[in-house]
Amino acid sequence: MKEEIIKWIWQHKEYPNFNYDKSELTDIISQIEYNRGILDGISKLFSSEDIINIEIETLTDEAINTSLIEGEVFKRESIRSSFRKKLDKYFDGRSDKYSTRATDNLVEILIDSNLNKSDLKLDRLHGWHNCLFEHTQYDRINKITIAKFRNHSDMEVVSGAIGHEKVHYKAVPAEKIDTDIEKFLDYCNTSDENIYIKSAIAHLWFVLIHPYDDGNGRLARAITDYILSSNNSNTQFKLYSISTAISGNRNEYYDILDSTTNLFLNKEFDLTPWLIWHLNILNKAMQQALKNIEYLIQKTKFWDKHRKNALNERQIKVLNKILDMGSENFEGGINTKKYIALTKVSKATAVRDIAELLDFGCIEQITGTAGRNIRYKVKI
Secondary structure (H helix, E strand, C coil), X not given: CCCCCCCEHHHCCCCCCCECCHHHHHHHHHHHHHHHHHHHHHXXXXXXXXXXXXXXXXXXXHHHHHHHCCCCCCXXXXXXXXXXHHHXXXXXXXXXXXXXXXXXXXXXXXXXXXXXXXXXXHHHHHHHHHHHHCCCCEECCEECCCCCCCCXXXXXXXXXXXXXXXXXXXXXXXXXXXXXXXXXXXXXXXXXXXXXXXXXXXXXXXXXXXXXXXXXXXXXXXXXXXXXXXXXXXXXXXXXXXXXXXHCCHHHXXXXXXXHHECCCCCCXXXXXXXXXXXXXXXXXXXXXXXXXXXXXXXXXXXXXXCCCCCCHHHHHHHHHHHHHCHHHCCCCECHHHXXXXXXXXXXXXXXXXXXXXXXXXXXXXXXXXXXXXXXXECC
């Protein structure tokens, strides 16, 4: 009889009693707690309306990037409109022309995973899965089962061209899913492990089980949000997007999953490298959130200073674009060519608009630029 090859992490005799060295995580957890404390403190400086806008933009980033990781692209205005219908009491839903059924459903998952603090149960998982795929019963050309676990055991994560496929992971057999999910949900609902470690383990564990035909990655990240949301203090929603940070490190994400789930690469059955990676990504998400809030503060101060200037819509549009992304991130600064590209006006109009912005003190010349290469930055 052919001996079974033990290759995948769920085949290990200790699974799902995961092994990790908590002492290796102390420093990064301290950094996360420090940054979360700053976020909590900063949030008190804003009005409730400003906080709602920050939350909507953060959630919009989360929705766009959790989908983008899986290769699904949504328009920002569609996601934003779906969130505003739910969260902004001043939003006129009747005039909404951007949201779609698909974006509304994705928004439902993110709102529920962030706000609904009740235990994570099977029906809730199935409901999230239904929201992901209600608008389609097919993954490309293959029909998928919606709101039910897969009934086949040949679930593999594969990449590469036909005939040259590489199997990155083979999931838990179908007959083990119910038992594994029961243990998984019990862990999510009852474990008193540090919340950041717990969210990272839950993320990985759900991916290991891979219970659905499709959507497992997006649901794993929603579960991460669900666990982390219990730590919100001054806001309804967390003010950082972990999916955005993962999307920016997508290759690393898949590499660390490969090296953790494959026992040929992870002979010690050790989750510590995955936990370190996930916690660092979480910390990056918080650091980026602090930068985004810093940009908002700069933007607020800028417009307080220039509110009475008679700026036209073009000038306001360009300034807001630069302020929203942070002046230091607007590569190369603004010049006539870029102004024309952003506003679709003639060169003469662009030159005149820029001259007025200089006169108002809204922008200043970047040191070392002159003549045809002259460029400007927003004067903060």
